[in-house]
Amino acid sequence: MVFYDANLSYGTEFNVSRTPPLPCRTIAELDDALERAGVTGGLVRTLAADMSGVVVGNRMLAEDLKTVRADLYGMYTLVPRYTNELPSPEDLPGVLKAWKMPVLRMNPRTHRFLPKAGVLREYLGMAADLKIPVMLDTTCGITLDECYDLLCAYPTLTAILAYSNIWPADRYYRPFLSQFPNLRMELSSMITDQGIEDLVRVYGAQRLLFGSRFPSMYIGGQQLMLRCAEISDADKKLIAGENLRNMIAAGVSADAEVLK
């Protein structure tokens, strides 16, 4: 199997109580960890975008991505356009392409804005039109309720739902998979026994993305769970990495320059 991990991060958290027991401070450390686990590439965010700020953090990630062996793609951190800190919705696709950052993300609590459809409409409208994936990660300052409201406003948005709740939570997230056809679910917290098999039966393997949430969680747990899942080898390959690569390829930055 070729693994592409949909939920990686690195950087230094300034709140000591939130620092994981085994942090991953640099992209070089992340690169080594991926090589240790046999992960070919994936999607990564830097904590710097939330600690230092979006302007510094996005640029830092773009520079760091040039230094790694793994086939890593960046998650570009958004704030609303009204303060003009980031490129306009018209200019942003070109930046994403140039910086090898084909996925958008946000952290509304940390960056202090309302995660409302109306607040983000220019960027989310552009993302929906161009099929640029938007990561909705409930560890990053947005609740599941807020994710649902955003998706109701943009039901065709290409989105990745990373719901951080290891409790068997199908009653929470299955409505997302049922109602939003372009949503994919990142699986790092979906560790229910036979959970992958059941989701594949109901929604198909195309809707699921391998993810570890490294360094907060182990990569190997989700790797072995997928390896031993009672689904076809073809479905395992989709979940392990092909779905993520296809998702990136469908977006505006998908071309030979970006996808190796």
Next chain:
Amino acid sequence: MKYINKNSALAQEFWEKGYVEDCPIYDFHGHMHEMFGGYLPAGEPEQMLHTMKRAHIESFIFSSHLALYSAEIGERANQEPVKKYGRPLRAYLGVKSYDIDFERDRKALEENPDVYAGCKFLTDYYGVRLEDPRHTPYWEYLNEHKLLALCHTWGGSAFDGPENVRKVAHAYPDVTIICGHSMHSLWDEAIDVAREYPNVYLELTAVMDDRGVLEKFVRALGSERIVFGTDLPWFSTFHYIGCILDADITDDDRRNIFYRNGQKLMARFQ
């Protein structure tokens, strides 16, 4: 390509088949049947036994959700699967703090020596302290018969936090106290309690989604006082095995956690 952990020969063996012949799994924290708070795709005994066979689980000690939460159904939900299927199943009698009847439960334990390995205390859920006088006859019975007590333990809890565990571990030294979830989040205190009381073991359910905690336990305590657990049918056995294979500990430590410690604790029941 090597997966999970290129530095672990055991990880590579598990990757091949999902199990390793000479590395069985002893799971000390299981459940069974429907659960009010979530959908479980594979919670019935036959489904769980299928998982156990695939994961090479040699011993699985559980307390059914229905035994823990349903006063109407109670211990039938524990006894029937063990009587029907035998190994690898063993049960913990659910100490229902909301429906205490020690004579009923003593009778169940004594009439079913092949079913039970001890008792399960879920005191956080019931809002009753581990050391509450209502639990005293259970602790005395477990102590007298040198049985296991699986205790749900959670950091910051007034019912099953470190101080509560200290009280029962001190008062009942012949009970093997398995701290389910290892006093979650109060990792240093969990280590302290295990150091203070040789009858206290740390268990890994809901610990393994915090990368680095197991490494901390092994560095501070060694791997001989840590046992494997999953909350199956909640959490995937394979996920938990994969996490332990990924952790920065030795393969010898992993074998202690997967089965060696368990074999010692369960030897008397085999």
